Amino acid sequence: MLPLGLVFLTSGLSVALVVPFMTLFLDTEVDAGPVRTTVFLVASPVAGVAVAWAIGRVSDRWPVRRQLLIVASVAGVVSTASTAVVRDYWVLLTVAVTAWAVAGSLFPQTFAFARQVLDRGDPKRAALGISALRTVFSVAFVAGPPLAAVLLAAGGFHLVFGAAAVMYAVAAVVALFLLPDVGAPPAPPPADRPGGATAARLVIVLTIAGFVLLQTPLVLGGQTLSLFVATDLGGTVTDAGLLFGLCAALEIPLMLGLGVLSTRMPVRTLILVGAVAGIAYHALAASAHAVWVLVAGQVLNALYISAISALGIPYVQDLMPGRPGHATTMIANTFPMGQILAGPLFGLAQSTGYRLAYVLSFALSVGGLLFLLVARPPSSRRSGTPHPGTSRSR
Incomplete structure (x- = not known):
């Protein structure tokens, strides 16, 4: 559970660094304008929902959950690192509906991984374990926006998205070396x-x-x-x-x-x-x-x-x-x-x-x-x- 907690903390910090300032980034750095900003803010979650749904179905059929955590973390590195340097709107929109969408599956897949781990112990305490991990994510959102503000003042959006990429990279390393394979979940009744x-x-x-x-x-x-x-x-x-x-x-x-x-x-x-x-x-x-x-x-x-x-x-x-x-x-x-x-x-x-x-x-x-x-x-x-x-x- 400790490595899982670290994945939640780093992935939560990645999201918390980026999300509060995304509209400011699109306005000041990309000069997107109201219409294109609205398209971006709608297209990104719609793509995230679709990709996460597809990955969720795959994760329950084959024993690849840890591998999916690694893929989602690497996608997070790609999306944040590219956003740190790219300022073309259409390229960023493409990244948002592809790499960002795949990275978004890290949140539900980590909870699904945690549920399989908890069910191996005491299933009656699964809700307690999930709540504790969700709390770690909340802590990240308490710390993330103020940290992003400091980074923004110190080095601009290059530094903000670069720091988010580092956090995703840490999550990928933890998933690769510290998390076990949990296999496919048991078949439902x-x-x-x-x-x-x-x-x-x-x-x-x-x-x-x-x-x-x-x-x-x-x-x-x-x-x-x-x-x-x-x-x-x-x-x-x-x-x-x-x-x-x-x-x-x-x-x-x-x-x-x-x-x-x-x-x-x-x-x-x-x-x-x-x-x-x-x-x-x-x-x-x-x-x-x-x-x-x-x-x-x-x-x-x-x-x-x-x-x-x-x-x-x-x-x-x-x-x-x-x-x-x-x-x-x-x-x-x-x-x-x-x-x-x-x-x-x-x-x-x-x-x-x-x-x-x-x-x-x-x-x-x-x-x-x-x-x-x-x-x-x-x-x-x-x-x-x-x-x-x-x-x-x-």
């Missing part, structure tokens, strides 16, 4: 095969749809927060930074705490509690008239993010036994799908008022909760410990 029970497939479809609806407010709220604070609440950029930092700081202990609780309570119950916390936070934000209201609400927001981001992975993995790569890819893809949905909603909020973004987020959160309530797994495929709604024992 007949009812869990692609041609199995229609009810089981419907549960998975509704669950993924619910997570997409719950992920969209995470993106929409992040895009809107600083503008909402400045224009509607009379706050400053510093206030917005405080809110982002406070939420990120709260997420880390909450993810670990939820992981511990998952060994004693059904994972499904904890996810539903997190969804309710999201509904409460967005209702609070939509009615807020002072910054301190949002400050107080970050406990709810952090609980919402922690439950959806950390526990959603083992939950969906348990819905698809024997297919950890495909399952993890499906739940990981709910975030870029949320990004795609959030774009036009943010544009609507820009034209009608930023408070509308939180009203829409409230509605999306309610919809996501309803989908999860309807998508009740059969008792034999619950997530958590052996009693209904908890992880399988094997």
